[in-house]
Amino acid sequence: xLKLKFILPLIAFALLVALLFVGLSNDPxxxxxxxxxxxxxxxxxxxxxxxxxxFSPEMLKGEVWLLNIxxxxxxxxxxxxxxxxxxxxxxxxxxxxxxxxxTNAQAKAWLAKLGNPYRLVVTDQKGLVGFDYGVYxxxxxxxxxxxxxxxxxxxxxxxxxxxxxxIIPLIKALKxxx
Amino acid sequence: MIPxxxxxxxxxxxxxxxxxxxxxxxxxxxxxPAWISVARPAAQAQFISxxxxxxxxxxxxIQNDFSVLYAAQNSNTKLxxxxxxxxxxxxxxxxxLLWALTLGTWTYAVSVFSIKxxxxxxxxxxxxxxxxxxxxxxxxxxxxxxxxxxxxxPIEGRDLxxxxxxxxxIIHPPMLYMGYVGLSVAFAFxxxxxxxxxxxxxxxxxxxxxxxxxxxxxxIGIALGSWWAYYELGWGGWWFWDPVENASFMPWLVxxxxxxxxxxxxxxxxxxAWTVLLAVFAFSLSLLGTFLVRSGVLTSVHSFASDPERGLxxxxxxxxxxxxxxxxxxxxxxxxxxxxxFKFISKETALLLNNVLLVVAAGTILLGTLYPxxxxxxxxxxxxxxxxxxxxxxxxxxxxxxxxxxxxxxIRWKEDNLQxxxxxxxxxxxxxLALGLLGTWMxxxxxxxxxxAITLAWWVVLNMSYHFMLRFKNKAxxxxxxxxxxxAIYGMHIAHIGIAVFTIGVTLTSAxxxxxxxxLTPGESYSLAGYDFKFAGSNRIVGxxxxxxRGHVTVTQDGNFIAKMEPEKRIYTVQRSPMTEAAIxxxxxxxxxVAMGEPRGKDGGWALRLYHKPFIRWIWLGALxxxxxxLLAATDKRYRKAK
Amino acid sequence: xxxxxxxxxFFFLILVMQLPFTHASVEFRTFERPDLEAxxxxxxxxxxxxxxxxxxxxxxxxxxxxDMRNKVYEMIAAEKTNKEIVxxxxxxxxxxxxxxxxxxSTTLLLWLGPLAFLLIAFITVIRVVKQRNQANALEELSDxxxxxxxxxxxxxxxxxxxSA
Numbered sequence: 001x002l003k004l005k006f007i008l009p010l011i012a013f014a015l016l017v018a019l020l021f022v023g024l025s026n027d028p029x030x031x032x033x034x035x036x037x038x039x040x041x042x043x044x045x046x047x048x049x050x051x052x053x054x055f056s057p058e059m060l061k062g063e064v065w066l067l068n069i070x071x072x073x074x075x076x077x078x079x080x081x082x083x084x085x086x087x088x089x090x091x092x093x094x095x096x097x098x099x100x101x102x103t104n105a106q107a108k109a110w111l112a113k114l115g116n117p118y119r120l121v122v123t124d125q126k127g128l129v130g131f132d133y134g135v136y137x138x139x140x141x142x143x144x145x146x147x148x149x150x151x152x153x154x155x156x157x158x159x160x161x162x163x164x165x166x167i168i169p170l171i172k173a174l175k176x177x178x
Numbered sequence: 179m180i181p182x183x184x185x186x187x188x189x190x191x192x193x194x195x196x197x198x199x200x201x202x203x204x205x206x207x208x209x210x211p212a213w214i215s216v217a218r219p220a221a222q223a224q225f226i227s228x229x230x231x232x233x234x235x236x237x238x239x240i241q242n243d244f245s246v247l248y249a250a251q252n253s254n255t256k257l258x259x260x261x262x263x264x265x266x267x268x269x270x271x272x273x274x275l276l277w278a279l280t281l282g283t284w285t286y287a288v289s290v291f292s293i294k295x296x297x298x299x300x301x302x303x304x305x306x307x308x309x310x311x312x313x314x315x316x317x318x319x320x321x322x323x324x325x326x327x328x329x330x331x332p333i334e335g336r337d338l339x340x341x342x343x344x345x346x347x348i349i350h351p352p353m354l355y356m357g358y359v360g361l362s363v364a365f366a367f368x369x370x371x372x373x374x375x376x377x378x379x380x381x382x383x384x385x386x387x388x389x390x391x392x393x394x395x396x397x398i399g400i401a402l403g404s405w406w407a408y409y410e411l412g413w414g415g416w417w418f419w420d421p422v423e424n425a426s427f428m429p430w431l432v433x434x435x436x437x438x439x440x441x442x443x444x445x446x447x448x449x450x451a452w453t454v455l456l457a458v459f460a461f462s463l464s465l466l467g468t469f470l471v472r473s474g475v476l477t478s479v480h481s482f483a484s485d486p487e488r489g490l491x492x493x494x495x496x497x498x499x500x501x502x503x504x505x506x507x508x509x510x511x512x513x514x515x516x517x518x519x520f521k522f523i524s525k526e527t528a529l530l531l532n533n534v535l536l537v538v539a540a541g542t543i544l545l546g547t548l549y550p551x552x553x554x555x556x557x558x559x560x561x562x563x564x565x566x567x568x569x570x571x572x573x574x575x576x577x578x579x580x581x582x583x584x585x586x587x588x589i590r591w592k593e594d595n596l597q598x599x600x601x602x603x604x605x606x607x608x609x610x611l612a613l614g615l616l617g618t619w620m621x622x623x624x625x626x627x628x629x630x631a632i633t634l635a636w637w638v639v640l641n642m643s644y645h646f647m648l649r650f651k652n653k654a655x656x657x658x659x660x661x662x663x664x665x666a667i668y669g670m671h672i673a674h675i676g677i678a679v680f681t682i683g684v685t686l687t688s689a690x691x692x693x694x695x696x697x698l699t700p701g702e703s704y705s706l707a708g709y710d711f712k713f714a715g716s717n718r719i720v721g722x723x724x725x726x727x728r729g730h731v732t733v734t735q736d737g738n739f740i741a742k743m744e745p746e747k748r749i750y751t752v753q754r755s756p757m758t759e760a761a762i763x764x765x766x767x768x769x770x771x772v773a774m775g776e777p778r779g780k781d782g783g784w785a786l787r788l789y790h791k792p793f794i795r796w797i798w799l800g801a802l803x804x805x806x807x808x809l810l811a812a813t814d815k816r817y818r819k820a821k
Numbered sequence: 822x823x824x825x826x827x828x829x830x831f832f833f834l835i836l837v838m839q840l841p842f843t844h845a846s847v848e849f850r851t852f853e854r855p856d857l858e859a860x861x862x863x864x865x866x867x868x869x870x871x872x873x874x875x876x877x878x879x880x881x882x883x884x885x886x887x888d889m890r891n892k893v894y895e896m897i898a899a900e901k902t903n904k905e906i907v908x909x910x911x912x913x914x915x916x917x918x919x920x921x922x923x924x925x926s927t928t929l930l931l932w933l934g935p936l937a938f939l940l941i942a943f944i945t946v947i948r949v950v951k952q953r954n955q956a957n958a959l960e961e962l963s964d965x966x967x968x969x970x971x972x973x974x975x976x977x978x979x980x981x982x983x984s985a
Contacts, residue, residue, distance in 0.1 A: 003512055006451075006507065006508045006511045006512055007508045009455060009458075009459075009504050009507065009508075010501070010504040010505060010507075010508055013462075013500055013501065013504055014501075016548075017493065017496070017497055017501075019548065019551060019552060019555055020469065020473075020475060020493055020496075020551075021493060022551075022555040023473075023475040023476075023551045023554070023555060024473060024474075024475060024486045024489050024490060024493065025486065026475075026551075026554050026555065027474075028474070028475065028476055028477045028550070028551075028554070028560075029477055030560075031560055031871060031914065031915060031917045032559060032560060032915065033915070034911065034912060034913070034914070034915040035912075035913070101884070127884075127888055128888075131888055131889075131892065131913065132913060133913070134913040134914050134915075136871040136872050136885055136914065137871075137872055411880060413879055413880040415880065418875075420875050421875070477874050477875045478874060478875050479873075479874045479875050479876060481874065516953075519953045519954075520950075520953055521950075521953075521954060522950050522954065526953075527946070527950050530946055530949065530950070531946055534942040534943075534945065534946055535942070537942070538935070538938045538939055538942045541938050542934065542935040542938060545930075545931065545934045545935070545938075546931065549922075549928075549930075549931045553927060553928075558927050559915065559916065559917075559927070560915060560916070560917040561916045561917060561919075561922050561923075561927075561928065562869050562916070562917050562918070562919060562920050562922065563920070563922050563931065564867070564869065564877070564920025564921065565866075565867075565877075565920060566867055566920055566921035567920070567921060567922055567931070571935040575935070575939070693862075695847050695848055695849050695850060696849060697849035756882075758847075773847060774847065775846065775847025775848065775849070776846075776847065778849070785847045785848060785849040786847065787847040
């Protein structure tokens with residue numbers, strides 16, 4: 001009695017609805033990084049505290065570290081900063097600050113006001129290196145392992161929940177690797 | 179007080195809708211005339227309550243009552259009055275109220291203009307529309323209340339997004355909503371007919387004018403949106419295949435198929451099941467569009483502030499409405515029997531092909547729009563599907579459709595043979611092709627797309643004219659003769675010619691537009707597409723809620739004065755956002771477009787963008803012609819008599 | 822730090838990122854040859870601005886879009902091929918940055934879907950029309966033949982209207 005061709009629309013609709021339902025819990029604006037699993041792009045950038053000295057990612061080969069992209073003009077960075085301060089206190093990893101499209105004066109003032117969790121800060125005033133890292137919004141945080149490979153990219157501000165649920169476990173896992 | 183009164187009116191509307199959708203249904207099922215007759219008054223009361231509620235919100239905006247959160251977020255004391263009123267539907271909550279009001283308007287219209295339709299049928303139709311009203315009003319009251327207050331009361335509002343401070347906002351959403359929501363009428367008729375088990379030609383005849391008018395509004399609404407984007411956004415584009423644009427175009431395609439299917443069902447009793455399904459499909463796409471725009475599931479320039487919670491509400495509503503319709507369809511449709519047969523070469527087949535192509539087009543757009551979602555849901559990453567994809571899959575479907583359209587008009591119902599038409603068709607094809615080649619030869623360069631488009635356009639025009647003139651086959655053309663031809667016939671021919679005009683506009687503008695970003699100091703000029711643009715400098719300007727610069731460009735062609743163009747670059751004071759107001763010299767054969775970029779150097783130079791866009795107006799002209807044709811068809815005497 | 826605050830903050834961030842960038846930007850660029858300019862125009866038309874609400878590089882005024890346009894311009898001027906430019910962007914931003922989805926295993930359904938739809942559609946049309954034609958053939962009996970058949974098979978039904 002129930003011929004297929006009359007139930008087909010209903011079936012198709014059910015599939016559509018299932019798709020939309022799943023879609024509700026996804027964020028269409030969150031773009032995953034194609035750099036995960038690839039070596040961190042090389043660069044040489046001046047340091048905030050002393051522009052005559054430069055830093056390259058290869059200097060930190062052999063240890064697990066975080067590259068946190070931030071800027072003094074970014075409000076989300078302000079929100080996540082206490083979390084980063086908290087993380088720094090735990091002395092688990094080095095956090096390298098990446099000051100994106102900012103001015104040195106404003107960056108320094110911002111850090112002075114909000115605290116400095118960074119082992120060191122590099123400045124990318126033109127944003128060209130950020131381009132290589134596929135930075136599209138601040139803040140972003142890259143997790144780099146001992147071999148210099150990017151293992152994870154956290155998009156958006158880091159929350160306390162992220163800290164306990166994702167970040168610290170991930171850091172520990174990466175550190176446990178040879 | 180007024181905001182609370184507006185909210186109260188909404189609750190009253192909800193109650194009316196509840197009455198409208200329960201008593202008449204039961205009355206129809208159990209044949210209780212008293213309950214059946216509740217439908218019309220309940221519907222009318224619902225409309226009045228909604229109108230009152232909407233009026234309250236408009237009042238809030240006019241009076242700058244920023245104690246109402248929605249007004250504080252979208253308005254400002256310095257906002258000109260016309261934009262203060264249109265700001266009412268400028269964001270999520272208010273536009274939903276407009277949706278509900280539009281539904282109330284259509285419901286009212288159905289309750290008034292349906293005297294000749296049996297009460298039992300109307301009871302069910304209004305009942306279905308009532309259920310949809312309940313959904314929307316509940317949605318507003320529960321998740322998107324425009325009357326929510328805010329304390330402390332801000333002194334000033336956040337202002338309306340400068341992009342929306344435009345004539346476009348005043349007309350585009352209302353027209354579009356009239357179209358979207360209007361498809362609910364055909365939907366309601368289909369459901370009512372299925373419930374009654376009566377899917378005969380009568381149902382189709384009643385639905386036709388309603389569907390046609392909704393289609394007309396939708397056509398105008400989409401065309402307005404395209405036109406608005408063109409002159410507002412400043413990069414010369416008029417369609418971006420953005421998810422929200424697609425959400426309006428898909429119902430249009432299916433509604434077009436529906437109109438044709440209704441014609442076949444009414445005249446020949448064929449495709450009854452298909453027509454019902456199309457009616458359900460068309461309105462489902464309207465609802466899907468509402469979901470896509472407001473749930474945050476897809477990224478779009480048009481999205482309102484998205485919220486997955488709200489999305490869930492709409493999704494559940496969608497499941498209930500569409501799901502139950504399709505269950506009803508699966509149950510009732512197998513019993514539908516078509517009373518007529520037809521041969522392979524017949525108008526029925528042509529219409530079937532027509533509808534099938536339109537549905538395939540809609541399905542393709544749906545596929546492209548939702549595909550990123552599919553990939554993301556399956557955790558296969560994130561991709562984008564944009565204009566390059568849509569253009570390459572959509573055009574190949576449309577070309578055969580337009581070609582077929584001309585033949586379809588000429589073919590007879592039930593049985594025809596190509597032999598009879600072969601000589602005529604071949605002649606017209608040759609003429610069209612010749613004109614296509616000639617037309618392309620007159621263009622700046624030779625492109626295949628231009629040949630195809632112009633050939634197709636002439637093919638349609640010639641065949642339409644021929645078909646029209648068939649009415650005068652054995653007699654002379656006379657004023658009397660012309661007057662006796664039914665409006666619907668005029669409408670049909672005009673609408674199809676509108677498609678031809680549209681095709682020309684789309685193709686020629688895509689193939690032959692030119693643009694250039696230039697840097698001009700005062701006194702310098704640049705030559706584009708034979709026009710000389712001379713920049714005379716700029717001066718500062720101040721407006722009601724903005725300030726900026728106005729450039730002065732004089733356009734000449736071979737020394738003859740063409741136009742004085744004055745583009746502006748504005749900074750809106752409240753939101754501190756820059757906006758370009760492009761200068762457009764519109765023309766039937768081309769648009770000239772100048773937009774200001776950034777000032778350069780100390781000598782008053784500016785970066786300017788210049789465009790030459792041939793035949794772009796034909797796009798919207800075609801849409802207008804189509805709508806006019808549809809309007810003529812919908813207001814044909816036999817519908818007016820039958821009401 | 823409750824959910825409401827995060828929601829409003831997120832909304833604010835979206836606004837901050839979105840507001841000034843919703844109209845085209847005009848940049849004056851010089852090209853050595855017109856074909857380079859043409860290629861540039863196509864590229865900025867088909868590449869997506871990541872921080873925008875569905876806009877291409879051509880239509881966006883955001884900082885990132887500016888950077889990307891500059892990069893495209895640089896690479897075009899250096900005579901890199903379209904493929905090289907696309908690969909460069911995809912290496913950094915993923916397939917998301919392309920408005921023309923690449924043809925790979927995950928997009929097979931997307932690119933072949935429309936064709937499949939058309940095929941199904943045509944098959945359906947042919948089947949439906951055939952069905953109507955079969956019925957036609959059955960009804961091809963003339964009235965006289967019809968009467969004779971009834972007489973032979975079910976004589977008691979004669980003179981009764983037996984339209985099914």
